[in-house]
Amino acid sequence: MDFDFDLFVIGGGSGGVRAARVAAGETGARVGLGEESRMGGTCVIRGCVPKKLMVFASEYAEGMHEAIDYGWDVTIGGFDWTRFRTKLEGELDRLEGVYNKLLLGSGVEVFPQRATLVDAHTVRLADGIEKTAKHILIATGGWPLMPGLENEELGITSNEVFHLEALPERLLVVGGGYIACEMACIFNGLGTKVTQFYRGAQILRGFDGEARGHIAEHMERHGIAIHCGTNILRMHKGAKGIEVTATTGETHVYDQVLFATGRTPNSRGLGLEELGVEIGRRGEIVVDEYSQTAVPSIYAIGDVTNRVQLTPVAIREGMAFVETVFKGNPTPVDHELIPSAVFTQPEYGAVGLSEEEAREKGPIEVYSTAFRPMHKSFIAREDRVLMKLIVCAETRKVLGVHIVADHAGEMIQLAGVAVKMGATKEDFDRTVAVHPTMSEELVTLKTPVRRA
Structure with missing residues (x-):
């Protein structure tokens, strides 16, 4: 059968865009992509990127108060939301343009409208036009869940x-x-x-x-x-x-x-169940380790599969899909030991098991310390940092690292490399500390605070 495309992607978020442009740009595949909203998806338009910019903006008030205590002459005024929002929207427009440019440069044909499934090889666009494809990739992400309250x-x-x-x-x-x-x-x-x-x-x-x-x-x-x-x-x-x-x-x-x-997988109304694609209890598209659904020509990646709802994971899944389907290199996605960060104030970075999870798997040692970092103690702030290692008592492997501190997201990325490599507590101990830093506590924790 002669198809219009080798691949049609439904969804223009980080995972879908990466899969589309790599398939087109690196393998020469004919690729189409349908997106009913803005290119960039949740992460770029209404998630990670605008959130992090708002985090930056929100940290300046405390920073200015700290600057005064450090000796700076600072006049603190009010926050201009309208000015910030205008600049934020301009940045999101710029990033959307970057995504469109990347797709165009890779040879992907973009359809700025909703696409739904007609059969295992056909999608119908909102204007009624139908396109056929040898493979279809669903990358429609997630959607905020409302609580079901009156008003x-x-x-x-x-x-x-x-x-x-x-x-x-x-x-x-x-x-x-x-x-x-x-x-x-x-x-x-x-x-x-x-x-x-x-x-x-x-x-x-x-x-x-x-x-x-x-x-x-x-x-x-x-x-x-x-x-x-x-x-x-x-x-x-x-x-x-x-x-x-x-x-x-x-x-x-x-x-x-x-x-x-909460957020729910954005799988409704695509015509999936009518084609025999299995949908889970929370609306997630059920896939195997290669992101393939029960219908062989249809794949799904990212939050719509409800595996690990993180942008870098969706991108990894998109890359693995291209390796598997278009490069003849079957590549399962590794969802183990994924570092993550919560951008509270202070930030929380984590990789591996929590103490509660680790206890269920066998005997552990917990190394933990909470202290006022130099930056805060100098100006008499009560804010404390938490550094925590969870260690398997038998193998000595570090099962989990947990950091609550300013810039914890930056620190956990590097700690994640060590944990992914299978580092032991003794590997951490052998590493010379960088002084004076908060993170040096990770390699100077000598005595467990508890065993379980």
């Missing part, structure tokens, strides 16, 4: 948060995951009075327990009102804002409510 339309999600007309004076963040905690810290840093509701016992479920407690304590000390075991009972529009009654019975008024209650 929930009064609130916003992480999709809209970067485009607010004005900076809210009072913000309620609902959720306890990394997006919720990052947004709480960002807006707190920008001068908003932030309250956070989370129905669980402690924020950042799934991460290391000691690190979770450390971050929560820091957030509260810096003015974020965290209410665990709490959810919204009801909400409605009042004369002075959004009136929210909590499950505790208390009612307060907020200028904005941000729902960060």
Whole structure:
């Protein structure tokens, strides 16, 4: 059969774009790509990139106060949200242009509209035109999940948060995951009075327990009102804002409510189930280790598969797909020991197992220290850094590294190399410390604080 394309990609996020342009540029494949929204997907347009820029902006208030204590003559004014937002939107436009240019330069034909599946080799574009392809790759990402409350339309999600007309004076963040905690810290840093509701016992479920407690304590000390075991009972529009009654019975008024209650795979309405593609309980597309679905010609990568919801993972999966399908080199994706960072303030970097997970697998030793770093202690700040190693008592391998500190994301990237290589505690011990730094504590921890 003569197809219009060798590959048609549905979704123009980081994973889909990488797969499309590498397949076209490096193998000469005829590639088409359909994207119904903006090129760049969640990460570039409404996720990692704008979030990190907002993190940078939010850190300056504390930095200016610290500068005063260090001897600088600093005048602190208010934050101009409109000025920042305009610059942010300009940067996102620039990055979208870069993505389009990369696709064009690789020879990918782009269709700026929604694409759905007709059969195992055919997609239908929103204008009704159908295109055939030998292989189809689904890379439609994820989408914010709303809680299902009455009047929930009064609130916003992480999709809209970067485009607010004005900076809210009072913000309620609902959720306890990394997006919720990052947004709480960002807006707190920008001068908003932030309250956070989370129905669980402690924020950042799934991460290391000691690190979770450390971050929560820091957030509260810096003015974020965290209410665990709490959810919204009801909400409605009042004369002075959004009136929210909590499950505790208390009612307060907020200028904005941000729902960060999870993300769901963006697989609805694509026509997948009708073709025999298996869809999981949370809406994820079920794939094998080569990202292939139950329909041999259809593959899926990234958040829509709900394997590991991280941009670099989606890119790795896209590259492995090209190696497997277009370069004749079957390449499974390695999802083990992936470093990650949560951009709270301070940041949290982690790789490997949490203490709780490690305990379930066998005897461990835990090396941990919390201290005031030089930068903070000099100006009498109470903020403390957490450095933690989890070690297998039998093999001596480092099973997990957890860092809560400024620039933890930068540090965990390098620690991730060592853990991925199978470094032992003695390998860490043999490494000479870089002094004076926070990270030197990782190689000077000599005595376990506990065994389990």
